[in-house]
Amino acid sequence: MSVSIDPATTVSDPEWAQRPDGSQISVSIGDLALDSGAELADVTVTFQKWGTPNAAKDNIVLALHALTGNSHVTGPADDRFSMTGWWDGLIGPGCAVDTDEWCVLAPNSIGGCYGSTGPGSVAPDGEPWGSRFPRLTVRDLTRSEEIAFRSLGITRFAAVAGGSMGGARALEWAVTYPDSVGAALVLAVGARASADQIGTQTTQIEAIKADPAWRGGDYYGSGSSPSTGMGIARRIAHLSYRNDRELDERFENSAQGEEDPLVDGRYSVASYLEHQAEKLKRRFDPGSYVVLSDVLNNHDVGRGRGGVTAALNACPVPTIVGGIDSDRLYPLYQQEELARELGNCVGGLHVIHSDAGHDGFLTEFEPIRRLLVETMELARKQR
Numbered sequence: 424m425s426v427s428i429d430p431a432t433t434v435s436d437p438e439w440a441q442r443p444d445g446s447q448i449s450v451s452i453g454d455l456a457l458d459s460g461a462e463l464a465d466v467t468v469t470f471q472k473w474g475t476p477n478a479a480k481d482n483i484v485l486a487l488h489a490l491t492g493n494s495h496v497t498g499p500a501d502d503r504f505s506m507t508g509w510w511d512g513l514i515g516p517g518c519a520v521d522t523d524e525w526c527v528l529a530p531n532s533i534g535g536c537y538g539s540t541g542p543g544s545v546a547p548d549g550e551p552w553g554s555r556f557p558r559l560t561v562r563d564l565t566r567s568e569e570i571a572f573r574s575l576g577i578t579r580f581a582a583v584a585g586g587s588m589g590g591a592r593a594l595e596w597a598v599t600y601p602d603s604v605g606a607a608l609v610l611a612v613g614a615r616a617s618a619d620q621i622g623t624q625t626t627q628i629e630a631i632k633a634d635p636a637w638r639g640g641d642y643y644g645s646g647s648s649p650s651t652g653m654g655i656a657r658r659i660a661h662l663s664y665r666n667d668r669e670l671d672e673r674f675e676n677s678a679q680g681e682e683d684p685l686v687d688g689r690y691s692v693a694s695y696l697e698h699q700a701e702k703l704k705r706r707f708d709p710g711s712y713v714v715l716s717d718v719l720n721n722h723d724v725g726r727g728r729g730g731v732t733a734a735l736n737a738c739p740v741p742t743i744v745g746g747i748d749s750d751r752l753y754p755l756y757q758q759e760e761l762a763r764e765l766g767n768c769v770g771g772l773h774v775i776h777s778d779a780g781h782d783g784f785l786t787e788f789e790p791i792r793r794l795l796v797e798t799m800e801l802a803r804k805q806r
């Protein structure tokens with residue numbers, strides 16, 4: 424295994440730990456055995472860090488991003504990341520996760536397009552993975568992270584935290600590696616994908632694959648990309664990320680500006696969705712969107728563990744579970760199940776009030792801040 428920074432130079436373990444806040448660090452973990460029985464060759468896991476590990480390495484926190492997120496958890500938009508950190512203001516000196524005390528590591532998920540191995544990465548034969556990229560599960564993502572961090576000498580995290588796909592990753596971390604997790608914060612997710620989620624996400628995948636530029640997944644290097652398909656997928660997704668009442672209060676059935684929807688103009692909500700689609704096209708790879716949407720479909724914490732209830736019951740990690748009352752993609756009953764069945768759920772289900780729907784795990788700063796503070800208090804007790 425080798426460790427490199429940004430991402431060329433190979434360095435030794437103590438050096439990565441001293442790198443400045445926000446540094447991008449890349450770890451080669453070799454071949455990764457997957458849940459499907461396949462193997463992903465020559466895998467790289469990249470991550471960013473804030474704060475510094477202490478000598479005992481018992482102050483390290485894992486922040487896990489959602490579907491189209493990345494390692495840029497905190498800080499302003501920059502050249503590398505065109506969006507503000509997804510929990511900006513919650514992680515940093517003096518913040519809920521105070522990086523004067525804690526060292527936060529945020530891995531880019533494999534399958535994505537922000538540095539860790541994904542379908543657009545170059546395979547060992549020198550060609551992009553494309554259609555050859557294997558199907559992944561959330562457990563494959565966490566396994567790649569566990570191997571990468573263990574290679575850096577990290578065998579235990581004081582806390583793991585995330586929402587949506589990040590929540591699924593945090594849950595898998597707690598269930599798969601209970602001895603390696605002091606406390607967990609699991610937000611806006613369920614124990615397994617529901618039929619509704621699989622239906623919606625499969626429809627999004629099909630929208631991308633229906634784009635002629637998809638070329639069976641082998642469009643890398645072709646000069647075009649199925650971004651039109653991904654734009655449609657994102658519109659469908661974004662509707663599921665917001666609440667129907669909130670959308671109607673904001674947009675009603677009004678026209679966009681001076682446009683006339685009865686002639687050739689757009690409705691305001693259609694313009695809003697188009698804007699969200701265009702933004703994603705500028706920063707995300709359609710192939711990764713397909714792979715990671717499928718990862719969400721494959722989420723099942725009970726697979727191979729005697730079912731969801733048995734898997735959750737057996738998890739001893741002190742876990743805080745949060746859900747959003749207007750979330751129509753991951754409705755509250757799914758977090759109620761987590762809170763009820765997890766072996767060591769702390770404080771029952773924490774309901775976050777938001778008009779924003781699923782996106783509340785990103786937009787509701789104060790409730791998320793409080794849950795992070797509680798999680799870090801739990802983590803402190805476990806040290």
Ligand SMILES: CC(=O)SCCNC(=O)CCNC(=O)[C@H](O)C(C)(C)COP(=O)(O)OP(=O)(O)OC[C@H]1O[C@@H](n2cnc3c(N)ncnc32)[C@H](O)[C@@H]1OP(=O)(O)O
Nearest residue numbers: 488489490491492493509691692694695698779782785786
């Ligand atoms: C961990 C992770 O999940 S990382 C990934 C998270 N980030 C993303 O997914 C990026 C996409 N953005 C979003 O999902 C959301 O904007 C959030 C969750 C980040 C923030 O939500 P909110 O603050 O409620 O933003 P909202 O839904 O109101 O969207 C605002 C945008 O819509 C635009 N908009 C609003 N109305 C219209 C309209 N009628 N026509 C066109 N654009 C419109 C605004 O100008 C604004 O644009 P900007 O984001 O380029 O500044």
Ligand SMILES: N[C@@H](CCO)C(=O)O
Nearest residue numbers: 489490491492587588
């Ligand atoms: N806005 C988030 C929502 C998915 O959970 C994302 O794109 O990752």
